[in-house]
Amino acid sequence: MKKTKNILFCAFAAGMPILNVSVSTAEAFQKPNVIYIMADDLGIGDLGCYGQRIIKTPAIDRLAINGIRFAQHYAGCTVSAPSRCSLMTGKHTGHSFIRGNKGVINKEGNKFDYPLADAEVTVGEIMKRHGYATACIGKWGMGGPNTEGHPNNQGFDYFFGYLGQGNAHRYYPRFLYENNTRIDLNEKVYSHDLIMEKALGFIEENAGNPFFLYLTPTIPHADLILPEGQLGDYEGVLCEKPFLGGNYTAQLKPRATFAAMVSRLNRGVQQVVDLLRKKGLLKNTIVIFTSDNGTHKEGGHDPDTFDSNGPFRGYKRDMYEGGIRTPFIVSWPGVIPAGTVSYHVSAFWDFLPTMCDLIGEPIPVSSDGISYLPTLRGKGEQKKHDYLYWEFHEQGGKQAILKDNWKLIKLKVDTPLKSKFELYNLNADPGERMNVASQYPEKVEEMCHLLELAHTPNSLYPFAFEE
Template sequence: MVFILADDLGYGDVGSNGQKLIATPHLDKLAKSGIRFTQFYAGTSVCAPSRASLMTGLHTGHTPVRGNFEIEPEGQFPIPDSTFTMAKMFQQAGYATGLFGKWGLGFPGSEGEPVRQGFSQFYGYNCQRQSHNFFPDHLWENDQRVPLPNTFLHQEQYAADLIQKKAVSFLQNNRNHPFFLYMAFTLPHASLQLPKGDKAFDAYKQKFKEAPQPIRPGWQGIGYEPQPYPRAAYAAMVSRLDQYVGELVHELKRLGLEKNTLIVFTSDNGPHLEGGNDPEFFQSSGGLRGKKRDLYEGGIRVPMFAAWPSVIKAGAESSQVGAIWDFLPTFAQLVGQPVPKRGDGVSLLPTWFGKGKQLQHPFLYWEFHEDGGRQAVRIGDWKGVRLGVLKNRHAPIQLFNLANDPAEKHDISATHPEVVQRIARLMEQEHVEIASFPFWR
């Protein structure tokens, strides 16, 4: 099992979803070799809570982590030791479990560390804030800090390259044993940084005829590194992500594991605006409204495809409505483990395999704790969005019909008060207040 999670990759950033300016040949080939979902959603519109939703099979009204709660000097609010995670489930099934990339669900030494949450091997960034720098002065291997020779003046080792090498070694070392590889790439999240000599970066500069942008002098390594060629850099980072995925698929083939390995690819939320990125230029949201931090479709609808030769039909496309919290029950069914009683997901295996009856979500729910607080609910084709929740838990709800208006341009709440009332009841019902991430103030 190889689960690949991109970081801030928009629905429209891959060729299989209509991207025209950025080349993603390996991802497009992977999508065509399996089933591609057109209505799949992240846990919410920022990193930590979306990843908590992935690990727990719970939507963000139920997850133990619901925001990017920073811990100094390094790390985020930890998921509790008692949490049943996807990694623990795979361990119970006898799988070797490896996480390579970004965690963000528990600071070093906390109960939320990866090695305490079901991963037998971890290499990468514990802290999502640290991962904003692709040339960090350290990474983590299991619970040990690994110093690197990087400084902001001397950028020698590109962290994504180091992480990729560790992941390939994990495949090689477990070729004769069932494994769950969670590949949590940090690309294409800002900063917009690339290693020296990146050929795609130079090629995109020429392709876009991009003039260098003025940047503030005297950057001292704090915050996102200024990037004079942000469009070329973002495109090159997406292409580099594509390259890494191609290398993993190639290694599976080389090891003779391709036919017995399920590969799933998705993203943690919509495209970002940080570090000079220009998602409008690339149509990164795929024509949908919103970006990262929005609960409109562009902030939470993400690319997703699953490939497994001879098991999942190649070239399939599905409009099945799914969400990142569906993966835990899906994988539990796949490896014969009991599905947690307290969960919000449904197994997607009937759709993936084309066999059996696919259960449908009666609704999907999201919440977001920044920018005044937001909630969203989808029931069938109805989508409700509420803004300003932290000040007014009964703020007006915008209503859209995604079948007729996927870009959410027309608020039709005034003409469908009964639907609005139904969505309001679900927003009240599905948010379970917890002291660590209070919503109502």
């Protein structure tokens, strides 16, 4: 059972009440449902509404047509676990508890992820405290069975799916978990379809109550695999380069398979929207769609074929825009004007403050985020970040900071004498092709100072020079 936490809260900016002034008593009482759908390794360029021309994603595109599409939204990190921690706790990776993909072996000999600490405050806990039924269905990645990081101990009434990331590489897994119970599947069930079945069941069961569904399918993370004969419209259309295997399953048609997997993800989104409409919940449900980081290059996926990173440089594990800039779409019929595009710069750690703003909860003082609810509603003053910060503890250590659309990337952080800096002006150079660090040394110095301020040492994820 989750321990009672001593939490310090701060009020909103001086003069602002806890509830957004534009939210009426009736609207606050209705408590809109929230469905946060987060794909795994989906690139910003993989969706039609962000420029994709090969893969068909009509249901996801329709969310954007009927709602708001953000042009500059960022993941919590460039890999999974720290990105998810940032989303759930409202902290960037300079302050968050989990800052990397770190495995631990349990007493049964199975590998799971390092558990999120009991003391951390999650979105699930906040929503549950306000009467929401809560569920995480899909991939968790922040603690195995019977640990303090398990979703049931982090504010979620119900969990189904992959607790550990390693197991989530397989779409025909040996097992999944329902809460703390292991469900043996013996590599005979396509996990995505079962995950969607459980998600739709949760919506059905809670249609009469406010609910928060954190839906985290693993598509299109590698493996690249589908049930036999289900490549659909992509069968025989794309020139293929077979993937011979290795860490992932061999795939003769990786390009068609990737495209069909993204379309299968799109089908799941359509199923969610159809069920909401059937239950009369569509107008009182906020549906959010995003991805946990940039596109991958694993399991035979060729991101260049699909322009998966759009106009940006880099992929998963990079601090370039292609590794951290994600699609971000929000639909809220009757509240968000259809077809809106927002240039507000936002990030995963803003989700927790936004939910606090929505339901009238003071924002935890530990949060690095700001609410983007004024942008969603088109009312009230939208605060802006002074800067955004990321750190990554693989490939020699990396840091990045974004301020006023100037972006500084520090590479080889683990070996300070060999560290190098890259500086980009995203207004003029969104593709990060022109490193101007030597031309603007004063800007590099200014942003290096911010890098130091943003990073708090973490004994679980130290840079090498901190050990």
